[in-house]
Amino acid sequence: MNQAPKIGLVSLGCPKALVDSERIMTTLRAQGYSFSRDYAGADIVLVNTCGFLDSAKQESLEAIGEALNENGRVIVTGCLGVEEGLIRETHPSVLAITGPHQYESVVSAVHDHLPPVPNRFVDLVPESGLKLTPRHYAYLKISEGCNNRCSFCIIPQIRGDLVSRPAAGILGEAEGLIRSGVKELLVISQDTSAYGVDIKYAESKYRGRDVKAKFYDLAKELGQLGAWTRLHYVYPYPHVDQVIELMAEGLVLPYLDIPFQHASPNVLKSMRRPANQEKTLDRIKKWRDICPDLAIRSNFIVGYPGETEEDFEFLLDWLEEAEIDRAGCFKYEPVTGAPANELDGIVPDEVKEERFAQLMEVAQDVSFHRLSQKVGRTIDVIVDDVRPEENRVIARSKWDAPEIDGQVIVSKADGIKIGDIVSVTVTDNDEYDLFAEPAAH
Numbered sequence: 001m002n003q004a005p006k007i008g009l010v011s012l013g014c015p016k017a018l019v020d021s022e023r024i025m026t027t028l029r030a031q032g033y034s035f036s037r038d039y040a041g042a043d044i045v046l047v048n049t050c051g052f053l054d055s056a057k058q059e060s061l062e063a064i065g066e067a068l069n070e071n072g073r074v075i076v077t078g079c080l081g082v083e084e085g086l087i088r089e090t091h092p093s094v095l096a097i098t099g100p101h102q103y104e105s106v107v108s109a110v111h112d113h114l115p116p117v118p119n120r121f122v123d124l125v126p127e128s129g130l131k132l133t134p135r136h137y138a139y140l141k142i143s144e145g146c147n148n149r150c151s152f153c154i155i156p157q158i159r160g161d162l163v164s165r166p167a168a169g170i171l172g173e174a175e176g177l178i179r180s181g182v183k184e185l186l187v188i189s190q191d192t193s194a195y196g197v198d199i200k201y202a203e204s205k206y207r208g209r210d211v212k213a214k215f216y217d218l219a220k221e222l223g224q225l226g227a228w229t230r231l232h233y234v235y236p237y238p239h240v241d242q243v244i245e246l247m248a249e250g251l252v253l254p255y256l257d258i259p260f261q262h263a264s265p266n267v268l269k270s271m272r273r274p275a276n277q278e279k280t281l282d283r284i285k286k287w288r289d290i291c292p293d294l295a296i297r298s299n300f301i302v303g304y305p306g307e308t309e310e311d312f313e314f315l316l317d318w319l320e321e322a323e324i325d326r327a328g329c330f331k332y333e334p335v336t337g338a339p340a341n342e343l344d345g346i347v348p349d350e351v352k353e354e355r356f357a358q359l360m361e362v363a364q365d366v367s368f369h370r371l372s373q374k375v376g377r378t379i380d381v382i383v384d385d386v387r388p389e390e391n392r393v394i395a396r397s398k399w400d401a402p403e404i405d406g407q408v409i410v411s412k413a414d415g416i417k418i419g420d421i422v423s424v425t426v427t428d429n430d431e432y433d434l435f436a437e438p439a440a441h
């Protein structure tokens with residue numbers, strides 16, 4: 001099985017450098033890297049240096065030397081990185097050197113010398129997200145591994161059972177990200193609603209208070225940090241209701257990414273999906289009563305072994321009734337080592353294709369209908385890209401995650417910058433996107 005590539009990190013210097021180190025770690029962790037506490041267990045060592053005083057320079061050079069002796073594969077970043085000549089003269093064998101506050105360059109140097117192992121059956125970050133995340137949003141990984149045993153999935157075999165991070169560590173990291181300019185936190189894990197189960201919801205001290213490692217408590221704390229907080233990979237358990245209340249209060253974005261994968265009870269049972277006994281349609285209705293603005297994004301698998309025409313029709317009806325705002329779809333394909341490979345009832349490829357096209361058509365109609373209800377509203381959007389030549393910016397609403405959902409295309413957008421959160425009035429929509437203009441003041 002492919003193990004996650006491991007990185008050792010030595011962080012020297014001031015709190016700013018520490019924020020950079022956190023940002024680097026957050027990005028790499030979200031991309032599937034793991035961290036080693038010692039040199040021996042690391043595939044590569046990053047040294048985040050300080051170059052403010054001569055003594056700090058000396059300390060940094062010594063730290064690079066130690067990492068080279070102990071491990072041999074070293075990337076240097078941070079303030080001393082501006083003195084590349086000095087570093088190369090002292091330590092010619094370092095693999096790469098980048099300067100301060102250049103987390104993007106460090107991460108790409110890591111990609112060059114220790115490539116990530118992209119695997120769409122395992123990764124949490126969308127493939128396109130492996131390119132560097134812009135500074136205004138960041139993926140925040142709250143746990144590793146998974147306690148579920150879905151029959152089509154090999155993640156528990158690769159990553160093991162759920163291992164949750166203490167709440168204080170996650171909150172400290174989130175704070176650091178916000179200090180470094182992040183305005184939107186994308187919370188990821190294999191099963192976000194299961195957060196803390198493995199450590200019995202243990203408390204940890206954060207800003208002098210005890211915070212439980214529990215989904216609700218963590219969401220609430222993150223929501224109070226002042227950035228947009230978006231929750232991915234949640235399952236429809238009863239305790240999620242409470243988190244919807246946080247959305248209604250505006251603390252957490254009114255957005256839930258729930259990979260339902262199917263709706264037919266027979267298929268869900270065969271897939272061994274978490275929360276497959278829950279009455280999800282009732283649950284979704286309840287959530288929308290609590291928070292009418294809630295957007296649900298989901299993914300579905302068509303052509304799973306044993307999926308009958310009735311199962312598929314059931315799924316299409318369910319999708320319409322649940323009004324899933326954003327739906328992605330995969331045609332089932334076996335993953336080496338997954339228990340589902342033993343199942344009978346293989347669905348022919350042409351049937352998979354047909355079901356895929358049908359599902360996407362229904363999903364598109366639902367999406368169009370949901371988006372048309374937003375026309376005329378004034379909403380906040382976060383800006384991902386600017387197109388000055390067209391006087392437009394490409395932004396996202398609270399209902400859209402980066403890379404996987406739609407966009408809000410804002411015209412008459414003079415002076416708006418990447419990372420700005422601005423108020424716009426929605427003027428039109430198509431199947432996936434909204435069109436808007438800055439709101440009148």
Ligand code: SF4
Pocket residue numbers: 146147148149150153154155156190191274
């Ligand atoms: S919830 Fe299921 S699909 Fe997701 S990681 Fe766990 S076992 Fe795999």
